[in-house]
Amino acid sequence: MSIKPASGNQIKSWKKLSMSKYRKRMNRFLAEGERCVEQILENRKIMVESVLLLDDSTDTGRFRHDEVPAYTLSAHDFGLITDTQSPQGVAAVCVIPDESAAGQLAGTGGLIAAMDAIQDPGNLGTMIRTASWFGATGILLGEGTADPFHPKVVRSTAGATGILPYRKGPLSKELAELEKAGYRTCLLDGGEDAISIKQVKPHQKTVLVVGNEANGISSSLFTNGRIPVRIDGHEEYVESLNAAIALSIGLWHFAG
């Protein structure tokens, strides 16, 4: 497919993808970095609209696909569209995949990761990467959670963006839907009533909830029948595990 210099208008529109408002309006997001772009192209789960390359880059073959036009940008223009301090000179403009409809995640019948107000983009991206690695069947993004198509989140997924079906919505409602469909809800929590995760056997239909980095899981989600689970550790010296670490250990445990 063709490779040609990007136009001023294109650069202007790609630059806007750093802002949530424009990502929604244009239904596009930006993936940055060699590994990330290469993996997204390989996965063929996300529609890539354009590949962007530094105009003096060599060895660009792995970022060129027959169906995807490539554009070259000067180092200055590349700096305008990315928020990385030292951009690697490779990016892709991608189409935001559709959210799953209500009730659709329940139909996957597997392990679902649910994020309750995960604010740090790096944490969220790492969680999506790990959930994809361990074969989760869906992702629930509760209120207060970062935008999964924010450039920093996308970079942290290392190309795992778009692999899993996802849905945004209030967890109170979404968890109830899953439970109606036979799902068991486990809440990652360090509280006194939590039981050691090692005592909870893996089970097909499990949704594992991880809470906000500073405040944990919202108290309104602790309702009857849900299982608060704990990852035991040396609480005398460390207050808690990092949220992405806790979720990942939980996913590893439940993935069997």
Next chain:
Amino acid sequence: MSIKPASGNQIKSWKKLSMSKYRKRMNRFLAEGERCVEQILENRKIMVESVLLLDDSTDTGRFRHDEVPAYTLSAHDFGLITDTQSPQGVAAVCVIPDESAAGQLAGTGGLIAAMDAIQDPGNLGTMIRTASWFGATGILLGEGTADPFHPKVVRSTAGATGILPYRKGPLSKELAELEKAGYRTCLLDGGEDAISIKQVKPHQKTVLVVGNEANGISSSLFTNGRIPVRIDGHEEYVESLNAAIALSIGLWHFAG
């Protein structure tokens, strides 16, 4: 203990702690953030020289200890000494704890986490936090690894800085020392020769090595008798796990 306004000279010297050269020269580092400072004060594993507070902060009681003088700073001066975009108005000047002597880590007889060129400060801090949580008995920081007393690393440990004995040095030499003392070395690796970590039983004297974010473990460390271990996942869509996630799952597995 007293609380008084910081002097210009103090602010000038604390500001330098963002630079590795001055941390070494002054043998001090800066811990930032409420949770981090509170935990460090509570742990009493690190000598805290001074607590720094925003001069209009209320509720500072938990950051005041009898033995530690506190100083107040204006918002402007606080901004000068921290590298956080929105500093929480609490920091501590701490004494860098001594490194363990050669051979000393082997004497701990437990699980040791070894980092081979971990460059991302957030990753390194998270690894130290998780190793402390799971009761590792020491940390080895191989060449090319970030400075554990860099402000970003310290912040990511969430107060776990200083809990575990640590040693910096070339891993080739340090691992050989541990092996002489009866340690088994496991290398976290996705290569074809690696065996599933689930097949490797926990064992008292284990050193678990994690490699650089982009390049993995240095090839020179793959010598006879060492065990390359793998955390199985969906490699068709995701290239690898994040390094901190991989180490954490390994530590959880080996901590039993």
